[in-house]
Structure formats: C-alpha cells, structure tokens
Amino acid sequence: MTFLSVLWARRSLLFGFIKRDIKMRYTGTLVGGLWAIGQPVMLLAIYAFVFRRVFRVELPDLGANSFVAFVACALWPWMALQESVQRATQAIASNADLVRKIRFPYEFLVLAGVSSSFAIHFTGFCGVLMALSAWGEPFHFVALPTVLLAWLSMFMLALALALVTSSLQVILKDVDHLMGPAFMLLFYATPILYPLALVPEVVRPWMEINPLLHVIEPLRAALLRGEGAVVSLLPLLGLSVLLVLAARALFVRLSAYFEDFL
Numbered sequence: 001m002t003f004l005s006v007l008w009a010r011r012s013l014l015f016g017f018i019k020r021d022i023k024m025r026y027t028g029t030l031v032g033g034l035w036a037i038g039q040p041v042m043l044l045a046i047y048a049f050v051f052r053r054v055f056r057v058e059l060p061d062l063g064a065n066s067f068v069a070f071v072a073c074a075l076w077p078w079m080a081l082q083e084s085v086q087r088a089t090q091a092i093a094s095n096a097d098l099v100r101k102i103r104f105p106y107e108f109l110v111l112a113g114v115s116s117s118f119a120i121h122f123t124g125f126c127g128v129l130m131a132l133s134a135w136g137e138p139f140h141f142v143a144l145p146t147v148l149l150a151w152l153s154m155f156m157l158a159l160a161l162a163l164v165t166s167s168l169q170v171i172l173k174d175v176d177h178l179m180g181p182a183f184m185l186l187f188y189a190t191p192i193l194y195p196l197a198l199v200p201e202v203v204r205p206w207m208e209i210n211p212l213l214h215v216i217e218p219l220r221a222a223l224l225r226g227e228g229a230v231v232s233l234l235p236l237l238g239l240s241v242l243l244v245l246a247a248r249a250l251f252v253r254l255s256a257y258f259e260d261f262l
Contacts, residue, residue, distance in 0.1 A: 003248055006105055013104060017112035022120065025087075037124040040079050044128075047071055047193060059195055065224050069137045073220045074192040076125035077151060081158045081212070082183050084117035088162035089179060092170050096262040106255050107248060110166045114159045122151060129223070140226030149233045150219035156240035157211055163247035167254040170261050190216060211236060 007014065048068050051057045062070055091109040092099060099106060133139050169175040190212045191199070199207060207213055214236050218229040 021112050021116040064138050073223050074216045077154045080118045080121035084114040084158045085162045088113035089165040091166050139223050143222035143228045146222035146228045150215050153237045154215050160243035160247040163251045167251045
C-alpha cells in the first residue's frame with residue numbers, strides 16, 4: 001500500500017493520535033493552549049526590545065510595516081518546525097510500550113506529533129496576524145494562497161526531518177541531544193530576524209542551500225508586500241514531498257529493528 005492509501009485507510013487512528021498529542025501536552029498546565037501563542041509572543045517581544053530599543057537596528061525595505069510584523073511572519077512557521085521536529089524525535093521512544101505491544105503504522109506517531117504542533121502554531125499565527133492587523137499593520141491577505149502553500153511546504157520539510165530523527169533516536173539514543181545546537185545554528189542561518197538584503201553577497205549563495213529560506217522569503221513577501229509567489233513555491237513543495245517519501249522509506253526500513261532497541 002502507498003503512504004496515502006495507508007493514511008486514508010487508518011485515518012481514524014491518525015486523528016486519534018493527533019488529539020491525544022494535543023491533549024497530553026497541555027494536561028496539568030494552568031493556561032492550556034495559550035502557551036502556543038504566549039511563548040512566541042514573549043520571544044517576539046524580546047527580539048523587538050533587543051533589536052529596536054537596545055541595538056536600535058534599522059532594517060531596510062520594511063515599508064509601512066514594523067519590525068514586529070516582519071519577525072512575526074517568519075517566527076511562527078519556524079516555531080512550528082522546531083517544536084514539531086523536537087517533539088516528534090521522541091515519538092517512537094516515548095511510546096515504547098505501545099510499539100512493543102501493538103502492530104500499526106509507527107510513522108503515525110511521528111505524523112501526529114508534527115501535525116499537532118503545526119495545527120497549534122498555525123492557529124497562533126492566524127491570531128497574531130489578526131491582532132497586528134487590527135493594531136494597524138498593513139498585511140496583504142490577498143496573497144493568502146502563497147502563505148498557505150508556504151506553510152504546507154514547511155510542514156512537509158518538518159515531517160521529512162522528523163521521520164529521520166525519530167527513527168535514528170530509537171537506535172542511537174543521543175540524536176535529541178544534537179537537536180538544540182543544530183536548531184540554534186539553523187535559526188540564525190535563516191532570515192527570521194533580519195532581511196536577506198543585509199547578508200553579504202559572498203555568504204548569500206551558501207544561505208540559498210537552506211530550504212527554509214525559500215519558504216520564509218515568499219511567505220514574508222506575500223504578507224508584507226502582497227507578492228504572490230505560488231509558482232515559485234511549487235518546486236520546493238515537490239522537493240519536500242520527495243524528501244518525505246525518502247524519509248519514510250528509511251523509517252520503514254529501520255522500524256523492523258525498533259523492538260530490539262526499545
């Protein structure tokens with residue numbers, strides 16, 4: 001069976017895992033799902049204070065938009081990717097009893113972790129954009145198809161990465177320890193806090209290798225300048241689909257050894 005046919009045939013099981021993941025992450029917390037908005041908002045406030053009030057950085061080409069709007073467009077997709085991959089990396093190891101006792105598509109645990117994180121942060125993203133728009137930020141919602149396609153591309157990239165890290169975590173045990181430094185490096189190598197125009201020409205070709213650059217830039221251009229770039233995102237979406245299929249093939253191959261290492 002193909003991956004899509006498995007998803008459709010066992011969709012109720014997948015939705016159950018997604019609901020369980022969302023419920024478990026907020027069980028026992030005081031404010032529940034508000035953390036999904038609260039944590040990025042706090043980070044956004046810190047970045048705005050440090051860069052605008054302390055260092056007084058002036059960014060070019062912002063037009064009528066503020067630094068807060070500039071960062072917000074990229075911060076929520078980034079948070080969705082980072083959190084989803086970090087959580088999904090432990091998806092198999094943290095469900096060892098379930099994996100040992102029941103036969104089912106184990107990649108559903110990874111897909112549930114990525115899906116729940118993206119659902120939560122996309123909701124927070126929409127809420128923050130509406131709040132900033134009500135505050136006076138001139139977003140261009142006419143380019144919404146580009147924004148949605150960018151989020152879908154980010155989701156597929158996160159899923160591909162999570163399938164690899166979650167399967168390797170079962171066997172190597174220390175993959176999760178590498179995630180923090182790796183994501184810190186990737187964060188600053190992605191134009192989230194700064195525009196690509198500030199990057200020196202000699203460094204820019206190396207940054208072009210980063211697939212997240214090709215998600216963040218069209219998304220930001222769509223919301224801040226109304227530049228629809230659906231066609232430019234299609235090759236990246238196609239590449240991300242291929243990466244998911246390759247990552248799943250690796251995951252399925254390694255899943256035969258999961259019970260031996262759990």
